[in-house]
Amino acid sequence: MALLEVENLQTHFRTPDGGVNRAVDGLSFSVEAGETVAIVGESGCGKSVTSMSILRLIPEPPGKIAGAIRFNGRDLLKLSDREMRAIRGNEISMIFQEPMTSLNPVLTIGQQIGEALRLHQGMSRSQAEAKAVEMLTLVGIPAPARRVKEYPHQLSGGMRQRVMIAIALACNPKLLIADEPTTALDVTIQAQILDLMRDLKRTVGAAIVLITHDLGVVAEVAERVIVMYAGRKVEEAKVEELFRAPKHPYTQGLLGAVPKLGSSLTGETERLAEIPGLVPSLKQRIDYCVFAGRCPYATDLCREVTPALEEKAPGHVAACHYAVKEAVAA
Numbered sequence: 001m002a003l004l005e006v007e008n009l010q011t012h013f014r015t016p017d018g019g020v021n022r023a024v025d026g027l028s029f030s031v032e033a034g035e036t037v038a039i040v041g042e043s044g045c046g047k048s049v050t051s052m053s054i055l056r057l058i059p060e061p062p063g064k065i066a067g068a069i070r071f072n073g074r075d076l077l078k079l080s081d082r083e084m085r086a087i088r089g090n091e092i093s094m095i096f097q098e099p100m101t102s103l104n105p106v107l108t109i110g111q112q113i114g115e116a117l118r119l120h121q122g123m124s125r126s127q128a129e130a131k132a133v134e135m136l137t138l139v140g141i142p143a144p145a146r147r148v149k150e151y152p153h154q155l156s157g158g159m160r161q162r163v164m165i166a167i168a169l170a171c172n173p174k175l176l177i178a179d180e181p182t183t184a185l186d187v188t189i190q191a192q193i194l195d196l197m198r199d200l201k202r203t204v205g206a207a208i209v210l211i212t213h214d215l216g217v218v219a220e221v222a223e224r225v226i227v228m229y230a231g232r233k234v235e236e237a238k239v240e241e242l243f244r245a246p247k248h249p250y251t252q253g254l255l256g257a258v259p260k261l262g263s264s265l266t267g268e269t270e271r272l273a274e275i276p277g278l279v280p281s282l283k284q285r286i287d288y289c290v291f292a293g294r295c296p297y298a299t300d301l302c303r304e305v306t307p308a309l310e311e312k313a314p315g316h317v318a319a320c321h322y323a324v325k326e327a328v329a330a
C-alpha cells in the first residue's frame with residue numbers, strides 16, 4: 001500500500017456567475033513512503049489546489065472536493081475536522097511559497113516551532129524549546145540557541161524558509177508537501193534550500209510532494225514526476241525517463257527550454273518554456289484532449305475523443321492518442 005493514494009480527485013469551485021471551475025478534474029496518483037514526487041505544470045493547472053485538497057484546506061463553499069485521498073489507507077475526505085487537525089502539521093505538513101506570510105510576526109521562532117510539538121506531541125515548554133534548537137541546527141541555521149529567541153523580521157528570506165522547513169519537520173511527518181518552496185527566494189538562496197531539501201531527504205526520510213514550475217528543481221530533487229495540464233494528469237514517469245523520452249506533446253513543449261541537469265545549483269534556473277496558445281477554460285466540460293487546442297500534432301480524433309492515460313513504456317504513462325508506445329512488459 002502506498003503512503004498516499006489520490007484517486008479520481010475532483011476539486012471544483014463555484015464561480016460568481018453560477019458556473020463551475022474544474023480546477024482539479026479526475027486526478028489520480030500515489031506516493032510511496034520516503035519517495036519524492038514532483039508535480040509540474042503551468043500556472044493555474046491545479047497544483048496548489050491539489051496540495052490544499054490533500055490537507056483539506058479548500059474553502060467549502062465555493063470549493064467542493066470529491067474522490068478519495070487515502071493516507072496510510074485512511075480516506076482523509078471522510079475524517080472529521082478534529083481528526084484532520086490531528087494529522088495536519090503532524091503526520092502531513094506543508095511548506096508554502098511565501099515564508100513571511102506563513103510565519104507569525106509576533107511569536108519567536110522557538111515558539112512557532114514549539115507550537116506544533118506542544119499541540120501534537122504534548123511536549124512541555126522547555127522540551128519544545130530544546131527540540132526547536134535541535135531543528136534549527138538540522139536545517140543549518142547558525143547560532144540556533146540565539147535564533148530561537150528571535151522574531152521572523154530578524155531573519156533573512158532564506159533563513160525564514162529554513163525555519164518553515166524546521167516547523168514542517170518538527171513533528172517528524174511522514175509526508176511533506178512543498179508548494180513552490182524556492183520560488184520566492186533569490187537564486188543563490190534557492191540553490192541552498194534545494195541542497196538542504198536533498199540532505200533532509202536522506203536524513204529525515206519523509207515522503208515529499210514537491211510542487212514547482214522549475215524543471216531544474218525537479219531534476220535535482222524528485223524521483224518521479226507528474227505533469228498536470230488544465231486540472232488533469234497528462235503524463236507521469238520516473239525523472240530520468242521523463243527527461244530522456246517525454247511522451248506527451250505538452251511535456252515536450254515544457255522541456256523545450258529545460259536547463260541542463262545540475263544548473264539549478266549554479267543558479268541558472270529557468271522557467272518552463274512558453275507554449276503558444278491558451279489553456280482551455282476550466283469552466284466547460286472538456287470531453288476530448290485538453291491539450292488539443294495548443295498541440296502541434298492534433299487531429300480530429302484529438303478534438304473528439306479524450307485520450308486515456310496509457311502505459312507507453314514501463315512505468316511511464318501519458319494521455320495522448322499519438323504518443324509512441326514502446327514495448328511494455330506484460
Ligand SMILES: Nc1ncnc2c1ncn2[C@@H]1O[C@H](COP(=O)(O)OP(=O)(O)OP(=O)(O)O)[C@@H](O)[C@H]1O
Nearest residue numbers: 013021023042043044045046047048049050059062
Ligand atoms: N479558493 C478558490 N476559489 C475559487 N477558485 C480557486 C480557488 N483556489 C484556486 N482556484 C482556481 O483553481 C484553479 C487552479 O489554481 P491553482 O492555484 O491550483 O493553480 P497552480 O497550478 O497552483 O498555479 P500557480 O503555478 O500559479 O501557483 C485556478 O483557475 C484558480 O483560479
Ligand SMILES: [Mg+2]
Nearest residue numbers: 047048049179
Ligand atoms: Mg500554485
